[in-house]
Every structure is written in structure tokens, then in C-alpha cells.
Amino acid sequence: MSELRQNPATKKWVIIAKERAKRPHEYLSKKKNLLNEKQPYSEKCPFCPGNEDKLPEEGIILEKKKNGKQWSVRVVPNKFPALTAYGNVERNEIENLFLSMEGVGCHEVIIETPIHNTTIGLFPKEDVEDTISAYRERYLSFSKDKRFKIVIIFKNHGEGAGTSLDHPHSQLIATPIVPQYTRHRIHEAVDYYDDWGKCVYCSIIEAEKKLKERIVLETEHFIAFVPFAAALPFEITVIPKRHAATFGEINDKEITDLAGILHNVLGKLYRKLNNPDYNYVIHTAPFNDKGEDYYHWHIEIFPRLTKVAGFEMGSGIYINTSIPKECASFLRE
Amino acid sequence: MSELRQNPATKKWVIIAKERAKRPHEYLSKKKNLLNEKQPYSEKCPFCPGNEDKLPEEGIILEKKKNGKQWSVRVVPNKFPALTAYGNVERNEIENLFLSMEGVGCHEVIIETPIHNTTIGLFPKEDVEDTISAYRERYLSFSKDKRFKIVIIFKNHGEGAGTSLDHPHSQLIATPIVPQYTRHRIHEAVDYYDDWGKCVYCSIIEAEKKLKERIVLETEHFIAFVPFAAALPFEITVIPKRHAATFGEINDKEITDLAGILHNVLGKLYRKLNNPDYNYVIHTAPFNDKGEDYYHWHIEIFPRLTKVAGFEMGSGIYINTSIPKECASFLRE
Numbered sequence: 001m002s003e004l005r006q007n008p009a010t011k012k013w014v015i016i017a018k019e020r021a022k023r024p025h026e027y028l029s030k031k032k033n034l035l036n037e038k039q040p041y042s043e044k045c046p047f048c049p050g051n052e053d054k055l056p057e058e059g060i061i062l063e064k065k066k067n068g069k070q071w072s073v074r075v076v077p078n079k080f081p082a083l084t085a086y087g088n089v090e091r092n093e094i095e096n097l098f099l100s101m102e103g104v105g106c107h108e109v110i111i112e113t114p115i116h117n118t119t120i121g122l123f124p125k126e127d128v129e130d131t132i133s134a135y136r137e138r139y140l141s142f143s144k145d146k147r148f149k150i151v152i153i154f155k156n157h158g159e160g161a162g163t164s165l166d167h168p169h170s171q172l173i174a175t176p177i178v179p180q181y182t183r184h185r186i187h188e189a190v191d192y193y194d195d196w197g198k199c200v201y202c203s204i205i206e207a208e209k210k211l212k213e214r215i216v217l218e219t220e221h222f223i224a225f226v227p228f229a230a231a232l233p234f235e236i237t238v239i240p241k242r243h244a245a246t247f248g249e250i251n252d253k254e255i256t257d258l259a260g261i262l263h264n265v266l267g268k269l270y271r272k273l274n275n276p277d278y279n280y281v282i283h284t285a286p287f288n289d290k291g292e293d294y295y296h297w298h299i300e301i302f303p304r305l306t307k308v309a310g311f312e313m314g315s316g317i318y319i320n321t322s323i324p325k326e327c328a329s330f331l332r333e
Numbered sequence: 334m335s336e337l338r339q340n341p342a343t344k345k346w347v348i349i350a351k352e353r354a355k356r357p358h359e360y361l362s363k364k365k366n367l368l369n370e371k372q373p374y375s376e377k378c379p380f381c382p383g384n385e386d387k388l389p390e391e392g393i394i395l396e397k398k399k400n401g402k403q404w405s406v407r408v409v410p411n412k413f414p415a416l417t418a419y420g421n422v423e424r425n426e427i428e429n430l431f432l433s434m435e436g437v438g439c440h441e442v443i444i445e446t447p448i449h450n451t452t453i454g455l456f457p458k459e460d461v462e463d464t465i466s467a468y469r470e471r472y473l474s475f476s477k478d479k480r481f482k483i484v485i486i487f488k489n490h491g492e493g494a495g496t497s498l499d500h501p502h503s504q505l506i507a508t509p510i511v512p513q514y515t516r517h518r519i520h521e522a523v524d525y526y527d528d529w530g531k532c533v534y535c536s537i538i539e540a541e542k543k544l545k546e547r548i549v550l551e552t553e554h555f556i557a558f559v560p561f562a563a564a565l566p567f568e569i570t571v572i573p574k575r576h577a578a579t580f581g582e583i584n585d586k587e588i589t590d591l592a593g594i595l596h597n598v599l600g601k602l603y604r605k606l607n608n609p610d611y612n613y614v615i616h617t618a619p620f621n622d623k624g625e626d627y628y629h630w631h632i633e634i635f636p637r638l639t640k641v642a643g644f645e646m647g648s649g650i651y652i653n654t655s656i657p658k659e660c661a662s663f664l665r666e
Contacts, residue, residue, distance in 0.1 A: 001417060002436030004510065012513050015436060020413045080353045082644075082652045084334060095540040098561045103335030103348060152650075154643030162642025173644055177337065180345050181649035184517065207428040228431045281647025302646055309495025310487030311415075311506055313635055314614030316514035319415045 007229040009200045011188050014229045015319045022321055024330035027233055027305050029274035038117035038166065046079070047111045047167035055079075061108060062137060064130040073130040074111040075138060081107035082173060089147050089176045104147055106174040110134050116167050119157065119275070121267030123168075128259035131170065135282070136255065138172055139248045143287040148174040150182060150286040153247070158277030160304045178286050186285060186295055193294035201296030202243055213325040216332055217264055221257040224265045226328040231318035233305050234273065234327045236265060239298035247284035247297045262299075268331045269303060277304040338562040342533045344521050347562045348652045355654055357663035360566055360638050362607035371450035371499065379412070380444045380500035388412075394441060395470060397463040406463040407444040408471060414440035415506060422480050422509045437480055439507040443467050449500050452490065452608070454600030456501075461592035464503070468615070469588065471505055472581045476620040481507040483515065483619040486580070491610030493637045511619050519618060519628055526627035534629030535576055546658040549665055550597055554590040557598045559661040564651035566638050567606065567660045569598060572631035580617035580630045595632075601664045602636060610637040 003016045046054035055076050062075035083105025092100050112131045113123050120128055139151050155170035156163035163169075192200035208214055208225045216224045216236060224238045238261060240254055250258070269276060279302045285295040312318050336349045379387035388409050395408035416438025425433050445464045446456050453461055468486050475484050488503035489496035525533035541547055541558045549557040549569060557571045571594060573587055583591070602609060612635045618628040645651050 001420060002415060004416075004434045004436055006432040008430045008432070010513075013510050015415050017413075017415055017436075020415075080350075082335060082348050082350055082353075083337075087334060094561075095543065097341045097536055097540050099339040099341070101337045103337055103350075152644055152648045154647050156642045160640070162640040171644070173648075175648070175650065177346050179648035179650050180343075180517075181647070184513075203430055207430050211428065228427075279643035279646055281643050283647065300647070302643075307493070307495040308641070309489045310612035310614050310635075311485055311504070313612055314487050314514070314616065314633070315485045315506075315508070315512035317508065317512050 005229040007227060008192075008204060009188060010185055012229065012231075013317055014231050015317060016229075016323065017319050017321050018323065020321050021323050021326075022233075024234075024322065024326055027273055027276075027303075027322070029276055034275055035117045035119060035122070040115050040117050042116045042166070045116055045165070045167050047074075047076075047109075047165065047169060048116050049114045062134055064134060066126075066130075070114060072113065072127050073134050075134055076109050076111065078107040078109050078171065083107050083175065101176070104176045106142060106148070106172075108138060108172050110138075110170045110172065112168040112170065119168050119266070119270060120262060121265075121270040123263075125259045125263040128263045129256055132250075132255045132259055132262075135170075135172070136248065136250055139284075142172075142174040143248055143290075145174070147176050148287070149178045150175055150284065151247075152179070152281065154279060154281040156279055158275070158304070160277035161279045182283070182286065185283065186289070189294045189296075199243055199294055199296050201239060201298065205239060205241060214328045216268070216328050217261055219257050219261045221254045222261045224261055226324040226331075228324060230320055230322075230324045230327070232302055232320060233322035234269065234276075234303040234331070236301040236331075237298055238262065238265065238301065239296065243293070243296055245285040245292040245295040245297065246287065246290045247282050248287070249290060249297075265301070265331070269301075272331060273303065273305075278302060279304065340560060340562040341525075341537060342521060343518055345562065345564075346650055347564050348650060349562075349656065350652050350654050351656065353654050354656055354659075355566075357567075357655065357659055360606060360609075360636075360655070362609055367608055368450045368452060368455070373448050373450050375449045375499070378449055378498070378500050380407075380409075380442075380498065380502060381449050382447045395467055397467060399459075399463075403447055405446065405460050406467050408467055409442050409444065411440040411442050411504065416440055416508065434509070437509045439475060439481070439505075441471060441505050443471075443503045443505065445501040445503065452501050452599070452603060453595060454598075454603040458592045458596040461596045462589055465583075465588045465592055465595075468503075468505070469581065469583055472617075475505075475507040476581055476623075478507070480509050481620070482511045483508055483617065484580075485512070485614065487612060487614040489612055491608070491637070493610035494612045515616070515619065518616065519622070522627045522629075532576055532627055532629050534572060534631065538572060538574060547661045549601070549661050550594055552590050552594050554587045555594045557594055559657040559664075561657060563653055563655075563657045563660070565635055565653060566655035567602065567609075567636040567664070569634040569664075570631055571595065571598065571634065572629065576626070576629055578618040578625040578628040578630065579620065579623045580615050581620070582623060582630075598634070598664075602634075605664060606636065606638075611635060612637065 087102035087104040284297040420435035420437040617630040
């Protein structure tokens, strides 16, 4: 018999299809999709060193160097931006019904390393640190522009996760609206806060630490766990132990620590599941919620091992054909 | 420059990426994925006539026949059900935080035709009528079970839409909870109703009929249109003109008419885009909302021509690389 489980933070129910559930090793990608079969440099890649002429005209926005030598991380504009920095945020209305506005925002790419055929789980964790520092710098910079409400930082790894470029990179999009997903999460978090006088994410951290069975890795400042109501096989949440509503509040020590845990967890996914496609996204409260007690920023990692079908699209209820604690145990070992 | 548009019913914003937008014909599936290359009967298929021994033990739940001859539609249990009809709906709580319950519900398959190598857009519209009648019969039957709150009726067409079986079929899942997606839609619809004293979906129908540019097809009882804030290329909404909150309220004339418009619209997708993978889902209010003024049942068709990536998963904001009125015009011609 399957089980319905509710995510206490989002209040979303999922179906844990226990009878149909596969064992963790059955999720191994069959094709050995390993990166060392590719070359460390690609002539056609706009993100490889020496190919800067393939970047958008605006050029490099931010660059980090190791010991004054070659760059380790670069931030560049997205060549095909979903939103652009000019225009205004006035709403238009058609037929007293349809609201629209100019596509104002910003869309940038964070090139995580000069090396073409690698990935966060494989390259030195010091380099991951530069990527996360770059995230924070850009976040803080956008937070000063009153037109923007939030920055969504995310990564698409592999074709099945929606990327067409192999070179390790993540993206950020600053939006002039608060996404409805964020509004709903905050709404639920505020409800919990008003009921219990504490942050629901802090309560989850406490419960997961006590139960232990779903924890993948714990470091000084973060824990990584497979959620009780994981929607997808091997879904992982990485969350700072210190309460902070917005990603911009991350401090230097936490950046170093987050680099380590991301490197480690994504390395486990790479090695134990044969380099699966995945997305990750940083969930943060909007800029203006800095310092708030009720929300708690965190990262969600979504391996793309299954297909989303009509039931999920129509109801938002995911059918998870794996057992969260088994996925955690498989990754922990 | 791109444009942000808000769906007036769900209040979700989408990005219409005008500069990156492809023209409609660029969405044509390159491989000719046509069904007449397959056989009308498959020995291995559990849904083909004569292979009833491959069905689950419980057997056939409902069968419709044409002129007393061969069956035209069958309803059978799902062999690997996400939810099952036994058990109770009591909640359990772990650590004062994590709610769960037994996976109570029902999961059935509607076999839409005895013929293996066809699809709704191709077979006679009279047979589509039997499928929709079967939807209604099962809906009404489940609505009497107090454990169930709603039925999600959906279809996965093609591997990219999450199905592993070729034989034309749709599914229904009765759930013991109201999905959060449904709650949010109703919440927004109630807000609109309280503001304007009318149903937001009725207002959308009125506006689309006036503007005309996004309408794909209009019949006596239904209209099919590409929404103003479509999240996906060629997304289509099919909605009854007569206000009704729940799908169970559909009448016989509307069933005949819906069969015609679905047959026609899905036929257009098949012919004009080379049989793309798609999902459709019937959005209905929960059983108890029968007769309510604020909600309006409808069908959403989601062609799977693009990949959902980290930004969409993290924000719920879709980047649509097509222009809704161009998609409508392409399908209309």
C-alpha cells in the first residue's frame, strides 16, 4: 500500500508509491555518461578560455582569480536572456482582465570553472566556493535595484534537465515580481510561525537531526537530507543550520562550508548514480524579507530520473517511486 | 524585449520570450512519429482485445459497446495503482511535524478504443464520446464515496509525456485530499468572484471570444484557445461555455460536443506538429463544490515540446518561447 505524505513547509502532499518503489540502485543511469570521455577544452564552447569572442557583447560582468593566475569563475550575460535590464515595471491591462508588463529583469550565467569536461562534484571544493561567492555578489548587487524583488539562482545539469551547453555553469534571473511559488511557501511558513512561534524550516532541521535516517551529510553549518515528502527519487534539500530568510545573508564561513557540502553531495550523485541529469535551485525570501523570522533559505536538488506526467501537472501531487530514507542511506554509505 | 503576462485565473506570471520565440512551424517534430507505421493489434499489449489475461485480476470495471458489437471503451484498474481503495483517511503525525496517511484512493485506466495504433485525433468522434461518457460515469461513482474529495482525469500521450504504453488510454485517480493546485486555483477564483461578482473563467471566455486571435476552435458548447499567459508552446484550454464548477455536471449534449472539439483539436496537433507528446488534464472543483458560482471546470492540453528546467521548477514562472496568438493562428488555419 502506498502512503501519502505532506511536506510540512509547503503543505504539498506526495504519494510515496511503496509497492511500485524501485530500490536505489535501480535508478543508476544505464549509459555510462561520464565526463572524462569528453575533452577539457572545446573550440565551439563560448565558456571555454580563449573563446571570449563568442560571449555576448556586454562581456564579463565579474571574474574571480586564484593566486592572480587564471580565472576560476566568471559571470557573463545570458546570450538569450529571458528578461532584460531596461524598461519599466508598469502594468498594462487588456479587456479589464489580462495583466502584462515589460520583461524587465536580469539573466546572467555563472561559469563555474574554465574546464569544459567537469562538474561541481568533481572539481576542487575551493572552486565551488568561488561560484557561491559569485552568487552572493550578484544577489547583493541586484538587491539594490528597486525594480527587482528576488533573484532565482539555479543550475541545469545535463540535457534532460534543460541545458544545451556542457560547460559547467549555473544561472540567475532577477525578476520584477515575487513568483507565486515563493508567495505560497512564505504564506505557509508565516502560518506555521504564527501557530508555533518558530520557523518551520528550523523545526524540520531539528526533526531530521533527531531522526537521522534521511540525512545524507551534515557539516558544521549545513545539513543535506532527503525530505520526508520528497517528490522525486533522490531529491535533496541542503539547508543552513543558522536561521536566515534570504540567501544574501550567507556569511563567509557558511560559503566555505556550503561549497564543501555541495561538492560532496553532488559528487555522490555523480558517482553513485552515473552522472544523472539534475537541477538545483536556491529558494530565498524576496529581498525585502531580509532578517525575517518565518522563512529560511535553502537549496533543493532535483535529479531528473523520472518523467513528470499528467497527474503531476494537473494536481501538483507527485508520485515518488522511491523511499526517501532508502535514497538517503544509499547516498550516505 | 520579452513580456511578462499573468494568467487572470491562476495569477501565475509567465515570461513570453518574444526575441527567443520560435515560429510555430519550428516546433514540428523532426522524426515522423506517425501511428500508421505501427500495427492495429499488439500481442504484448494488455489493452488489445483478446489479451484480457494480461489485465489486473479485478477485471473490467466498465465497458461500452457500439450496436451490441465489439466494445468501444473499457475501464480497468491500473495494474500498478498509485492509490488503492482500502484503508482509512486518518492522519498520522511524526515528531509533531510530519503528516502522513494511508494511500487511499483509486487509480483506473480508460482504454479509449480497441485499436492499438490510433489516437483520439484520428478515431471517429463517436468513440471519443464513449470515452468522455466513461469519465463522467466513473466521476459520478467516486463522488459518492465520502473518503474521496476529487477525481483527477488525465492523459499521457507519448513517451515524453510519461507513458510506457502505446495503446490509447487515459487515467483517473480519486484522491482523499484536495490537491494544493486545486485549492490555489479556487482561492484565486473566489477572490475574483468576491471582487467582480462573476466567475473569472466566464470572463476569460467572454474576452477570448471578443478578441478572437487566440481561439483555435469554437463549437456550440465549448471553446478551445491558447491562453493569454500560456506557459508552454501550443498549450490549449478547452472550456464549456455553460458555467459549471465540477466536471460531473457535464450533460449529454456537452459530451457529444466535447468529443467533437477534442477530436478536432487533438487531430490538429497530430497533423500539424507530427504527433507531439502531450498531456491533458481535466481541472474540476472538488465534489462538494458542485453548483458553486466561482469555479468553472476545464481541460488543459500541454504539448511536451520543450523541457522544464531549474528556473521553472524553482519559481513556477515558465519561459514560453512561442507567441500564443501565433500558435492559435497556426492551428486554426
